[in-house]
Amino acid sequence: MTAAPAPSRVGRDLERLPEAVSAMLGEPVELRTWTATEIAYASGSPATGGLRRVHGRTRQGRPWSIFLKVLQHPRHWPGLTMLPPHVQAAFLEGFPWRGELAAWEPGFADRLPGELRLPALYLLDELGDDRLGVWMEDVATSQEPWGLGTFGRAARALGGLAARRSDPELLTACRSPRGSALRQYVDSRIRGWFRPLLDDDATWRHPVLAAAVDAALRADLRRLYGQADAMLDRLDLLPQAVPHGDASPQNLLVPAAAPDTFVVIDIGFATPHAVGFDLGQLLVGLAHAGQLPATALAATHEVLVPSYVDGYRASGGTVDADQVMRGYVLALMLRSGFTSLPFEALGGPATGELCELARDRAALTRFIVDLSVPIVAQGA
Numbered sequence: 001m002t003a004a005p006a007p008s009r010v011g012r013d014l015e016r017l018p019e020a021v022s023a024m025l026g027e028p029v030e031l032r033t034w035t036a037t038e039i040a041y042a043s044g045s046p047a048t049g050g051l052r053r054v055h056g057r058t059r060q061g062r063p064w065s066i067f068l069k070v071l072q073h074p075r076h077w078p079g080l081t082m083l084p085p086h087v088q089a090a091f092l093e094g095f096p097w098r099g100e101l102a103a104w105e106p107g108f109a110d111r112l113p114g115e116l117r118l119p120a121l122y123l124l125d126e127l128g129d130d131r132l133g134v135w136m137e138d139v140a141t142s143q144e145p146w147g148l149g150t151f152g153r154a155a156r157a158l159g160g161l162a163a164r165r166s167d168p169e170l171l172t173a174c175r176s177p178r179g180s181a182l183r184q185y186v187d188s189r190i191r192g193w194f195r196p197l198l199d200d201d202a203t204w205r206h207p208v209l210a211a212a213v214d215a216a217l218r219a220d221l222r223r224l225y226g227q228a229d230a231m232l233d234r235l236d237l238l239p240q241a242v243p244h245g246d247a248s249p250q251n252l253l254v255p256a257a258a259p260d261t262f263v264v265i266d267i268g269f270a271t272p273h274a275v276g277f278d279l280g281q282l283l284v285g286l287a288h289a290g291q292l293p294a295t296a297l298a299a300t301h302e303v304l305v306p307s308y309v310d311g312y313r314a315s316g317g318t319v320d321a322d323q324v325m326r327g328y329v330l331a332l333m334l335r336s337g338f339t340s341l342p343f344e345a346l347g348g349p350a351t352g353e354l355c356e357l358a359r360d361r362a363a364l365t366r367f368i369v370d371l372s373v374p375i376v377a378q379g380a
Contacts, residue, residue, distance in 0.1 A: 013070060013133055016125045017054060020135035021064050023122040030059040036068075046074040047097040049131055053138055066122065067138040073097050073130030082344065087192035094184060096270070098132060103267045107170055107242075113160030113315055115153065116264050119253075139263045142254040146286060151300050152307040154252050157262060158278040159311030159324075162241035166317055171240055171272050178272040179236045181245070185269075186228055186334055194338045198225060203343065208350050212358035213341065213365075220369045224333060227376050231330045238274035238327050239319060245269030247278040248285025273331065275312070276324040279304045280332030287364050288340060294363035301371070304328070326375055333372040340365045 014036060022028050034056030041051050049072030055065035074080060074095045083091060102108055104121050112118070125133035144150075171178075197203045204210065204218055244251070245268035253263040269277070283300055286292035292300075305324050312319045340361050345354055 012127060013050065013052075013068065013125075014054070016123060016133070016135070017066075020066055020068075020123040020125075021058070023135070024066055024120070024137075025058070025062065025064060029062070032057050032059045032061070046077040046079065046095060047071050047100070049076055055138075065138040067119070067136050069134045069136065070127065071097055071100065071132040071134060075130070079344075082193055083188060084192050084196070087188050091188045096268075097130075099270055100265075100267055101134070102270055103264065107165070107173070108267065111161065111164040111170075112264070113157055113164065113311065115157040115261050116161060117261065119263055119265060137263075139253045140256045142256045142259045144254070144259065146249050146254075146292075148299060148303050150249075150254065151282065152303040153260065154247070154249070154262060154282055155279060155304045155307035156311035156314075157252075158244060158247055158282065159308035159313075159319075160315040161311075162243060162275055162278070162308075163312040163315035163317030163319075165243070166239065166241035166275070170242060174242060174271050176271040178240050179232060179274070181269040181271045182235070182273060182277075182331065182334060183232055186232065190225070190228060190334065190338050194343075195225065197343050198222060198338075203346070206346050208346060208355055208358045209341065211355060212362040217362065217366055217369065220373065221338060221365075224337065224369065224372060224376060228334065230379075231334055231376065235274040235327060235330050238276075238323050240272040241275055241277075242270060243273050243277045245273075245278070246281055248281040248288075250285055250289065252282075274323075274327030275319055276305070276308065276327030276329075277331045279308055279324075279328040280335055283332065284336050284340070284364060284368070287360075288336070290357070290360065294360060294367055297364070297367045326378075329371050329375045332368055333376075337365060337368040337372060340368070 017034065018029070018031055021031060034054055036052050036054045039051040039053060041048055048069070050070035052068045053065065054068060057063050074097055075092055080088060103118055109118060119137035119139055121136050123135040125135065127133050198221060204213065244264065246266050251264070251266040253265060255261060255263055283297065283304060287294060287297060305321055305328065308324055309319060309321050342354065342357050342361055348354065
């Protein structure tokens, strides 16, 4: 699914555009012309209420471009109806929809390794009705596709970030206990949404899933679901750091002007989690978006842990590669292993595009499961 703002909201969202551009250019300006472009986004992100790139010229002819992200309370989220009623109330009460703003606060902004930086933040605009406009830098990104070198550099940078966010003072300052954000995700998304689908034979007889998913994959998912609590407990026993939280390649922008670095956006899961937590989304983000074939996952996987450990140690931390591997794979299984199949799309027609998507997602799920089974079998 993609989402678009209600037309009545667009004008209000852009009211402070001149002020935001003035902040960006460092002086008061008047705008001569401007154009706003809506950017399609997956409505699976409950806190995202709109993305726009706005560009134009000042009255003096100076060109500019700026980016607006609208954050929203999850009660505005189109996907809320996917959650059972008994799960919705707790989700609405506890979801940290303004959590991304912590990126610009001490504890994150001042802990970044040299390979990472934040986009410049120009203006926050309280839009009312539990919506917030975040005016920020429009980063000109490299058009080069991600290769193994890029994945390795990203993993190294994330390891450095974890080392800088693993000190006892920072961990203690987090009001939520270790692993709590992942536990909340498992309670709502896995137990509340996935478990009924897992148990419903009709779901798996759907022609799209039946053609893409064999009985062995469903059986493996059943067994791993039965180990969810044990996986969460094991993650809590590993060394902890406060991660990026959603470190897919889509949230690690490669700037065209400095392609060996990354601009960090859209942080989340801002409670202590096991080392390696960020590697799961780094691995599957492009595959989940259909931009990386499942056949490329094995080679990508091989570079992640060594690079992460190297970055962690380069930033002064001490960590074992086996600990990182367990944190990475167990968190990956809980976050993406149960939810990558396209269940949300099964209510529509069985188009060729949907069938291809199901095959790709089945291959992605199988890869995650095959990584997870031996590590889960190791026990504590």
